[in-house]
Amino acid sequence: MTTRRTFLAGAAAITLLPLASAYATPEALQAAIKEIVGGAKLNEGRVTIDLPPLVENGNTVPLTISVESPMTEADHIKAIHVFNEKNPQPHVFNAWLGPRAGKAVVATRIKLGDTQKIVAIAETSDGAFWTARADVIVTIAACIEDIN
Amino acid sequence: MASVLVNIPKKMKKGEIFEIKSLISHVMETGFRPGTNGRIIPRNIIEHFTCTYNGVEIFRMTLSPAIAANPFIVFSTVATESGAIVLKWTGDEGFAAEETAMIVVE
Numbered sequence: 535m536t537t538r539r540t541f542l543a544g545a546a547a548i549t550l551l552p553l554a555s556a557y558a559t560p561e562a563l564q565a566a567i568k569e570i571v572g573g574a575k576l577n578e579g580r581v582t583i584d585l586p587p588l589v590e591n592g593n594t595v596p597l598t599i600s601v602e603s604p605m606t607e608a609d610h611i612k613a614i615h616v617f618n619e620k621n622p623q624p625h626v627f628n629a630w631l632g633p634r635a636g637k638a639v640v641a642t643r644i645k646l647g648d649t650q651k652i653v654a655i656a657e658t659s660d661g662a663f664w665t666a667r668a669d670v671i672v673t674i675a676a677c678i679e680d681i682n
Numbered sequence: 683m684a685s686v687l688v689n690i691p692k693k694m695k696k697g698e699i700f701e702i703k704s705l706i707s708h709v710m711e712t713g714f715r716p717g718t719n720g721r722i723i724p725r726n727i728i729e730h731f732t733c734t735y736n737g738v739e740i741f742r743m744t745l746s747p748a749i750a751a752n753p754f755i756v757f758s759t760v761a762t763e764s765g766a767i768v769l770k771w772t773g774d775e776g777f778a779a780e781e782t783a784m785i786v787v788e
Contacts (some may be wrong), residue, residue, distance in 0.1 A: 594750040618748060622714045625746040634740045634760055636699030639758035645712070645748050676750075 536565035536675040563653065566624040570615050570655060571663050581656050581666035584641075590623055592646035592676035597626075601638035601656040601664065613657040621676075645676035684708055686781040688769060692762035693786045702733065702741075703756045704769055706779060712747035728753055736765035743780035745773075761787045 567576075585600035603611045610633040616626040629640045638656065649671045656664045689703040706728070715727025725747065733741040741757045753771075764787045771779045 558692055598756075606734055621748050622712065622750065623746060626748045627745055629741070629743040629757070631741055631757065634738075634762070636758050636760040639756075640743075641754075643750040643754045645710075645750050660726070 548680060560619055560675050563624045566617050567653065567655065570628075570657075574661065574663050576655070576663050576665045578665060580664040581654050583590050583652060583654050583668040585668045587668075587670060589646060589670055591674050592648075592672040594643045595646050595670070595672075596641070597642040597644050597652070598639065599654045599656075603638045603656075603658070604637060605633055605636055608634075608659070610659045612659050614638065614640055615655045615657070616644075616655055617618050617653045617655070618644075618646070618650055619653075620648040621645065622647065624679045626652070635646045644669060647670045647675050648672060684771075684777070684779045686769075686779055688767075688768060688781050688783045690783045690785055692784075693788065696761055696763075696787050698761050699758050700761060701756055701758050702767065702783075703754075704731075704781070705752060705754045706771055707752050708766075708771075708773070708777070710745075710747065710749055710751045712751065714747065718742050726774045726777075728771045728777060730770075730772045731755060732770050733757070733759075734768045734770075735759060736763060763784065 570612060580602045582600045589595050599614050601611050611631060614629045617624050618626055626644055652668045652670060654666050685707045687705040691700050694700050708728050709726060711723055713724040715723055717723045725745055728745050731743040732739060740759050745753060765784060767783045767785060769781050
């Protein structure tokens with residue numbers, strides 16, 4: 535029998551479900567980070583995110599990730615992973631480099647769907663993970679305009 | 683054919699670090715936007731990018747829909763020997779592009 539209480543609970547579940555699948559949540563971000571890091575410890579520092587703090591147009595946002603590292607055969611940055619909190623998917627990019635890179639710097643342009651946090655994770659050759667976060671305010675988000 | 687721009691220095695001294703800047707024309711359609719008919723436009727992005735220096739892979743990247751249209755990728759490498767730097771992009775709907783840049787190392 536449908537009581538008022540069960541009906542409301544069901545209605546709430548129906549309205550919440552599509553929202554949960556349409557946008558990456560902080561939980562999806564955590565899950566994506568866990569996929570890369572596994573059980574290893576995330577250390578704060580060494581990674582620098584260069585991202586404008588206030589973005590007018592979320593369609594193209596310049597992003598530079600640099601990591602302090604000697605970039606030698608014995609001690610270098612193996613990979614740089616970037617995640618976001620509120621775009622439809624938590625992934626931004628994964629880049630693999632090596633001692634031949636000379637310096638651990640990767641730059642690109644990204645889309646931002648909302649005011650949110652960007653997380654960068656660097657993996658060193660000895661398997662340690664370093665991370666940094668950056669907040670960004672977006673006034674006009676990507677992905678909202680129609681194609682005409 | 684997608685138009686590609688690759689910028690590297692023509693000449694470098696051995697051991698110096700230089701930047702490789704690449705720009706390729708691509709819509710990077712996210713697969714989350716509705717078109718004018720209300721239907722979702724299917725995803726069409728570049729998924730993989732690799733760079734080889736005289737046949738040895740020096741940089742690899744996987745892209746997501748969160749990369750802006752016309753992907754611009756900058757990274758660096760150490761000048762080791764004269765030769766070819768080959769950049770390759772592959773993606774949805776059989777997209778493939780390749781560009782070669784030559785460098786002279788003294």
